[in-house]
Amino acid sequence: MILKTKFPLIVSLLILGFFVPSLFSQGADPNEEIFLPFPEKLKLDGTEANEATSSNPNSSDLNSSVSSTVVGTGKETTANTQTSTIASVKNSTSGSTTSSGSETSAKPKKKKKGKDDVPDPSEAPFQRGKAFLARNQKKNAETEFSESYSKEGKKVDPSLTENTNLFGLDSKEKEGTGLVEKIENPDAKIKSQFELARSLDRMNQPESEEKAYKEYLKLVTSFPVHPELTPRTHLAIAALLFRKQEYRPALHHLVKLIKEFKDSKDRPTAYYYAGRIYESAWAERDLERAKKYYDLYLKESEDKELSPGNDFRKEAKERRRLIEAPLGI
Helix, strand or coil: CHHHEEEEEHHHHHHHHHHHHHHHHCCCCHHHCCCCCCCCCCCCCHHHHHHHHHHCCHHHHHHHHHHHHHHHCCCCCCCHHHHHHHHHHHHHHHHHHHHEEEEEEHHHCCCCCCCCHHHCCCHHHHHHHHHHHHHCCHHHHHHHHHHHHCCCCHHHHHHHHHHHHHHHHHCHHHHCCCCHHHHHCCCHHHHHHHHHHHHHHHHHHHHHHHHHHHHHHHHHHHHHCCCCHHHHHHHHHHHHHCCCCHHHHHHHHHHHHHHHCCCCCCHHHHHHHHHHHHHCCCCCHHHHHHHHHHHHHHHHHCCCCHHHHHCCCHHHHHHHHHHHHCCCE
């Protein structure tokens, strides 16, 4: 019974399996057939290549180049393969070289130590000397400056100048002169000589003033002309001699400053001291000349910033007024 009932069903399934594929194959569109871009088998007579070209006219150039390359002797394919292999090797080599070069350039170079990186052995004792000098501890400052110029460095000459100044304040002109002679730099040498003379001058003692006068004379006679310190030295000598009431030699240095150093900042002050000398009571007293020099001083110093020690404008105006009206009328 079971076989009888299932037999018609099996037969119908077999019939459907036989006819259905044929129906699908008949209904398929031949134009939808899929062509491989590179056929697996190509005939040497070129029939399949022609069929592919005729079916797809837009791909004629591509197919012709492919067929000509394959149909040939095969040498061109081998050459192209070798060429592409070599090119890829070169590209990989250049790429590795570039990457290694970038890595090399990325590494920071070690900086060699130069002279500026080495600590100056004369710097520390010089700074200690300045600190002691600020506290008026002259002996300690002198010791530090001596240590500084016993070494090699940029602070040797400044240390010599500082100790020259200290020796001058202690009336040790011989020791100061010895330090000046050790200085090799011409500019530092003349500055040290000026500091020695000025330090002796500050003592305000007859003996130290004579020592200062000698050191000032060395500067204006034995040293090269300095555009700043030479005229200032002439003014310092004139002021020293004015205090000693030696008016004629004082005028000699003032006239030298006025005539030979017309661009000097100390030139207006020279006019003031000339007015004071001609106003003073001596054989060549001349009040008209004194008034003339006061006028020159006021004119030269107008609208100029003068140092506190050289600003005599208020005093010059008052002295000039007294010359014109001695009784205050």
